[in-house]
Amino acid sequence: MSLLVMKFGGTSVANVDRIKRAAKRVALEVAHGKNVIVIVSAMSGKTNELVDWVNDTSQFYDAREYDAVVSSGENVTAGLMALTLQEMDIPARSWQGWQVPVQTTSAHSSARIESISPQIINEKFAQGMKVAVVAGFQGISNEDRITTLGRGGSDTTAVAFAAAFEAERCDIYTDVDGVYTTDPRVCGKAIKLDKISYEEMLELASLGAKVLQTRSVEMAMRFKVKLRVLSSFEEPSNKAGTLVCDEEEIMESNVVSGIAYSRDEAKMTLVSVADRPGIAAAIFGPLSDAGINVDMIIQNIAEAGRTDMTFSCPIDQVSRAEMALNTAKESELINFQDLLADTNVSKISAVGIGMRSQSGVAAKMFQTLSDEGINIKVIATSEIKISVLVDRKYLELAVQSLHDAFELHEVSS
């Protein structure tokens, strides 16, 4: 009996009517002879309501109690989904995290799944149950207290179940119909990709394409779980959505598969830092301690024993970064002449597995931007990605021109 995991996000189960629509998708798979594990999020808005209540009770809250409160939203959806499936004559029942159990670390509010016991659910499948509905986003710690996996954790729950049950695929139903070559709101020519590799998806996910949670993609890559992202608002079809899979399953990799962007970046420069061994650690240690997500880092050529150090970070972390660096300067851990913050930049990235074997991608990217008169402020590259910082006013132009240059409107996958 082949097994499928289907995950429905908050907008896909926002009310009883949407739950019924989602249940019909499940019924279709059951009709095709499949057993299904359905992972559900809370009805959209519910988790925020619960979080607001917690914030109203206390400022520095006990994360264990926070988890006990916010996990309840998924429990409600799981029960309602099981009832809806039963009403369609499909043998179904719901499970909460502790009932499976989904064992996690004790890092409340951002726990990691350690193991999932398939025994009880498999027994029920053997007895004729067709659908197990599981509350996403939650588990239990060794102390038998309820944990949650952090925002977007239901994606991770879904992939973890697909791995534990060796499911043929994990379908993530959301409010977008797949992964696009870039954000359609920024570039009208953006098209949906039929397939994308885990590596590319990881770069796109962490670069701001908010389709899938990064952790879920990492886990899918590790356990080779085939992941499909698709919309619960479109008619079912075999061509629906985007398949995230191993690169071997993609016949011909695109040189560039997508253009990602991150609008609200900041570029910070430490001017005239004493260039000595250990200076990078002295700068980025305090930033890390302050919880700054440092992204790109550039060190200029040193002159007369001094250098400039530039890095990028999200715009809302600038003041915290400034505080951390000035504190380090005061305590004479580091020494710099000036600290400049440019909060008017965005990051544009070209991502593609094919870059590994094809040269000239970077050159083409720089030429394209140059032709449009866009000045590149910082460059960073990885094996399958080239990122640049540009002035924010050029964001749309940069994305559109790169989308054209790499002919993404006619990409095949």
Add this chain to the structure above:
Amino acid sequence: MSLLVMKFGGTSVANVDRIKRAAKRVALEVAHGKNVIVIVSAMSGKTNELVDWVNDTSQFYDAREYDAVVSSGENVTAGLMALTLQEMDIPARSWQGWQVPVQTTSAHSSARIESISPQIINEKFAQGMKVAVVAGFQGISNEDRITTLGRGGSDTTAVAFAAAFEAERCDIYTDVDGVYTTDPRVCGKAIKLDKISYEEMLELASLGAKVLQTRSVEMAMRFKVKLRVLSSFEEPSNKAGTLVCDEEEIMESNVVSGIAYSRDEAKMTLVSVADRPGIAAAIFGPLSDAGINVDMIIQNIAEAGRTDMTFSCPIDQVSRAEMALNTAKESELINFQDLLADTNVSKISAVGIGMRSQSGVAAKMFQTLSDEGINIKVIATSEIKISVLVDRKYLELAVQSLHDAFELHEVSS
């Protein structure tokens, strides 16, 4: 260390501000050196919202899934209450039914508590925890599925915890300030009772005074749990509320402690039934099968082998009762000439432990009603209760005149 159980109903925890107010009451008891087990209901309105969703998904729902859904409201309140207490520097944590565990029967949606394990909570008390907050209304079955105890079940949870932990008292905080001699909306002279015996409370509860769930009073009586009903909206005081306790603890029992009423009753009469052995069983068997709550029963003296049989039941069960009796007649199980239904009656009851030792109570009741020109249609008595059916238009007059006649405005307890 003395232990108190405090239960807060839905209106007492309706929002974060009310939860804070309730937490202050708990803090007061902790300041007096007590350990406290707090039992919470769902925020008022939340359970109805969940029930509505269940009803929207399916008409004949799986009670196990219903329980999984509706139990979530109490979990939210429990977490929020624990957080609020922690914010006040009181060591507290929440428990859901399965975490205690509260073991129940598998009769989903109307489960009965079988046992409560005090070990884990007592260990935490020994480690310095001051308050255990427990989600009311719920437990788990032998199959590790979530059960609920039925509406008002949080009262029963509270009493069961008080029994299992041998608490000194169980305080039920609600939106009324105690048990009254009668409904103050019907009789302006009604006064609050300081004490009432379990037996009287049971008669009052089942007669329609909606202060406490009948089951919780039965359980309190069986395990000798002192129960106090009081308002969470009044200033704390030692004289607050009504203590429900063993009659030995009430120095001088009142002949009559209260006048209860049930507005929407019906009187049904089977005219000219063949009077033979087994006829009562033949009539009331089918009514019981049809789920009719038959209350008072009167059989007239037989004449020429035939008799009239009269009984009362709630007004909304009349048509089902008629159907059951006509079906029994068609299948020749019973034989009657006519079936009359009087749907314009109410039941008035005088309740008092003192009746046992004092004669003349019934006579005084009948005389009082007669003086007011109120015709008595049916009479039923128990050891501590006299009930009569009267025309509904006389309800207020009957309650007020009996309240006067038994001098309940100056009752002592």
